[in-house]
Amino acid sequence: MSEQFFAPCPRGLEPGLQDELSALGAGKIRQVPGGVSFTGDWALAYAVNLESRLATRVLWQVAHGRYHGEQDIYKLAYGVTWAKWFTPEQTMRVYVIARRSPLKSLEFITLRIKDAVCDHFRTIKGVRPSIDTANPDVRIHAFLSTDEAMLYVDTSGEPLYKRGFKQAAVEAPLKENLAAGILRVSGWQPGETLLDPMCGSGTFLIEAAQIALDIAPGLGRRFGFEALKTLDESVWRRMRKAAEGRRRHVAKLPIYGSDSEGVQVKRARINLEAAGLADQVTLEQAELTERMPPAAEGVMVANPPYGVRIGESSELAEFYPKLGDALKARWAGWRCYFLSADPDLPKLIKLKATKRTPMFNGALECRVFEYKVIAGSNRREKA
Numbered sequence: 396m397s398e399q400f401f402a403p404c405p406r407g408l409e410p411g412l413q414d415e416l417s418a419l420g421a422g423k424i425r426q427v428p429g430g431v432s433f434t435g436d437w438a439l440a441y442a443v444n445l446e447s448r449l450a451t452r453v454l455w456q457v458a459h460g461r462y463h464g465e466q467d468i469y470k471l472a473y474g475v476t477w478a479k480w481f482t483p484e485q486t487m488r489v490y491v492i493a494r495r496s497p498l499k500s501l502e503f504i505t506l507r508i509k510d511a512v513c514d515h516f517r518t519i520k521g522v523r524p525s526i527d528t529a530n531p532d533v534r535i536h537a538f539l540s541t542d543e544a545m546l547y548v549d550t551s552g553e554p555l556y557k558r559g560f561k562q563a564a565v566e567a568p569l570k571e572n573l574a575a576g577i578l579r580v581s582g583w584q585p586g587e588t589l590l591d592p593m594c595g596s597g598t599f600l601i602e603a604a605q606i607a608l609d610i611a612p613g614l615g616r617r618f619g620f621e622a623l624k625t626l627d628e629s630v631w632r633r634m635r636k637a638a639e640g641r642r643r644h645v646a647k648l649p650i651y652g653s654d655s656e657g658v659q660v661k662r663a664r665i666n667l668e669a670a671g672l673a674d675q676v677t678l679e680q681a682e683l684t685e686r687m688p689p690a691a692e693g694v695m696v697a698n699p700p701y702g703v704r705i706g707e708s709s710e711l712a713e714f715y716p717k718l719g720d721a722l723k724a725r726w727a728g729w730r731c732y733f734l735s736a737d738p739d740l741p742k743l744i745k746l747k748a749t750k751r752t753p754m755f756n757g758a759l760e761c762r763v764f765e766y767k768v769i770a771g772s773n774r775r776e777k778a
Contacts (some may be wrong), residue, residue, distance in 0.1 A: 559616030588693030
């Protein structure tokens with residue numbers, strides 16, 4: 396039976412997510428800013444949760460209707476057959492997002508939807524589910540446009556970029572699905588040398604190693620659909636087993652990470668160990684502007700400091716020219732990709748970006764700057 400789903404993702408990753416969904420067999424795929432809608436059966440929903448590297452969630456649409464006021468949304472939510480999908484013994488939480496909605500209070504709408512679900516259970520079962528805002532069994536999402544409301548059950552639970560193993564965090568982490576999207580934009584392929592010279596908690600390294608070894612990104616975690624009555628345990632068990640059997644076993648990968656701070660290298664190592672990938676990736680402490688390439692050619696990916704994080708423009712003005720000089724001096728033959736919200740990066744790095752791909756890091760509008768470093772690019776500057 397075909398169901399309607401929506402998979403949100405970071406802005407800029409919609410084309411890649413569409414390709415993922417198409418490869419998994421989704422139907423009626425349609426991109427919108429911030430996500431992709433599609434149709435399919437429950438086995439497809441399991442597969443997208445397990446296999447997608449770019450989706451943030453997989454939401455199952457359970458109601459859709461027009462509204463004029465809060466009471467219309469209450470009626471829409473009350474009429475959904477919630478008791479078919481979970482029990483009043485399970486906890487729940489409601490999330491609401493609105494764009495150009497005339498309604499004044501999202502908090503009040505959230506409360507009305509919660510009341511409608513609880514009233515439905517009280518009518519059908521005589522008892523109501525409890526609310527858990529920290530770790531609910533079931534997440535219900537509502538999206539309001541100018542005059543339409545859509546209700547979804549979250550089949551993912553925790554966001555899909557939480558792969559389930561990362562232990563050591565950094566102050567400004569790069570989400571895993573955004574890292575996977577940048578790897579996709581770079582055109583990097585398994586077998587090609589990859590370096591993250593500002594590796595932080597190791598996100599790029601882990602994502603690349605999992606791609607190279609064909610490890611499904613969701614193998615290390617649980618999902619929201621496992622708490623629903625719709626779960627077909629035999630189908631899900633076979634799917635997981637097949638994904639586990641695909642993993643390639645390689646002693647070493649041409650994937651390298653480094654950082655100027657020893658504490659960051661330690662964090663990356665802890666996370667690689669937790670993911671079972673510490674033996675496959677090479678780590679070292681090194682300053683990007685001083686280190687040597689690990690191979691004659693390859694792909695460099697990095698999330699360098701920019702104004703939002705580093706704070707001081709004088710530090711940026713000092714760092715970026717050094718980075719440009721290092722690339723020209725030692726990295727000929729490499730394709731380099733930097734995520735940055737700083738539009739002045741190309742000017743400061745003093746290299747011409749061959750491509751600029753728009754991408755959002757949360758609410759922050761960024762670009763992935765591509766630099767193809769070729770021999771002889773260190774031309775004399777005009778007097």
